[in-house]
Amino acid sequence: MNKVLIVDDDLKFQRLLMVSLQKYSNEFEIILANNGEEAISVLEQKTVSLVVTDIQMPKVDGLALLAYINLMKIKAPCIIMSAHATPAIEKRLSKNNLRLLSKPFKIDTLAQAIIDALKPERPMGSLKGISIASFLQMIEMEEATCILEVVSAEEEKGLFYLENGELYDAMYLDSNGDTAALAMLGLEGATIGFGDFSGKKMARNINTSLMGLIMDAARIKDESDSALLLE
Amino acid sequence: MNDKIIVVVDADLKDLVTVFLDEWKQDIDPMRKSLEDEDYETIRKLGHNLKGVGGSCGFDAITEMGASLETAAKEMKFDLTGKTIDLLSSYLDRVEMVFE
Numbered sequence: 224m225n226k227v228l229i230v231d232d233d234l235k236f237q238r239l240l241m242v243s244l245q246k247y248s249n250e251f252e253i254i255l256a257n258n259g260e261e262a263i264s265v266l267e268q269k270t271v272s273l274v275v276t277d278i279q280m281p282k283v284d285g286l287a288l289l290a291y292i293n294l295m296k297i298k299a300p301c302i303i304m305s306a307h308a309t310p311a312i313e314k315r316l317s318k319n320n321l322r323l324l325s326k327p328f329k330i331d332t333l334a335q336a337i338i339d340a341l342k343p344e345r346p347m348g349s350l351k352g353i354s355i356a357s358f359l360q361m362i363e364m365e366e367a368t369c370i371l372e373v374v375s376a377e378e379e380k381g382l383f384y385l386e387n388g389e390l391y392d393a394m395y396l397d398s399n400g401d402t403a404a405l406a407m408l409g410l411e412g413a414t415i416g417f418g419d420f421s422g423k424k425m426a427r428n429i430n431t432s433l434m435g436l437i438m439d440a441a442r443i444k445d446e447s448d449s450a451l452l453l454e
Numbered sequence: 455m456n457d458k459i460i461v462v463v464d465a466d467l468k469d470l471v472t473v474f475l476d477e478w479k480q481d482i483d484p485m486r487k488s489l490e491d492e493d494y495e496t497i498r499k500l501g502h503n504l505k506g507v508g509g510s511c512g513f514d515a516i517t518e519m520g521a522s523l524e525t526a527a528k529e530m531k532f533d534l535t536g537k538t539i540d541l542l543s544s545y546l547d548r549v550e551m552v553f554e
Contacts, residue, residue, distance in 0.1 A: 233503045235503060238470060239467070239470065242466065242467060327507070327517050
């Protein structure tokens with residue numbers, strides 16, 4: 224039986240899930256967790272087939288949980304529930320192997336998304352290798368203030384600083400600002416975590432929109448791939 | 455203003471939603487107290503939760519009022535927050551469920 228871990232701090236919502244998803248009990252089993260911390264504890268003890276998580280939660284939030292899943296290379300697809308999602312964001316993240324469900328939704332919509340995600344040839348990919356762009360887009364969507372730490376496959380460290388979801392600065396190797404952001408957006412196989420923020424503020428050094436930077440990084444990668452093909 | 459509001463709810467959710475409705479009514483007085491204390495964060499969280507759950511069990515109006523409450527509390531607008539709580543209270547007093 225497929226085990227589906229659902230993470231949400233709203234106890235009423237959890238009760239609604241317990242009752243509403245009962246009719247799907249022959250298709251999947253649900254495990255509920257109140258926050259990212261509890262979810263990590265479940266993931267340490269059990270193998271789950273799918274993770275469904277809210278983003279805004281106390282203690283360890285959904286973004287930190289996704290970072291953990293990514294770091295531990297847990298091969299479970301992921302559905303993200305957010306009250307701040309828009310159709311445009313849903314479409315953008317779906318290109319990055321993440322399914323986003325906009326709250327509120329009918330429970331049958333969630334059930335169908337779970338069933339789709341559990342199919343062997345699911346329309347979305349697994350969370351393994353979640354891109355830096357996807358993380359940044361989720362932080363932007365949730366208007367969060369945080370430091371996103373990036374470690375490349377070559378163990379080179381960098382960071383993004385976001386304030387209320389806006390990208391303020393980036394640092395990587397000897398560069399900062401747009402240059403550092405573009406370099407990190409182009410990394411493959413990087414690991415992602417959240418740094419100690421401690422309420423520090425940084426001056427704004429990036430004025431390009433996040434979407435603009437992501438598109439520039441994609442263009443640079445395409446050009447690089449084309450050049451390699453021509454060699 | 456005292457007209458009844460009929461909401462169609464999934465029969466499988468009858469017991470649960472009946473409890474939810476009582477709990478939402480019980481949240482009104484603590485919400486008013488939080489507003490008196492200018493504890494906007496508590497009201498914002500309650501609004502956020504109403505927004506997330508209401509529409510999922512058939513109460514689209516609860517979701518809309520929850521969203522308004524969340525925004526008003528986030529912006530610390532005393533009068534608007536109070537009016538939204540009044541609106542929510544009136545809605546909860548008038549709503550009746552039909553189970554299908």
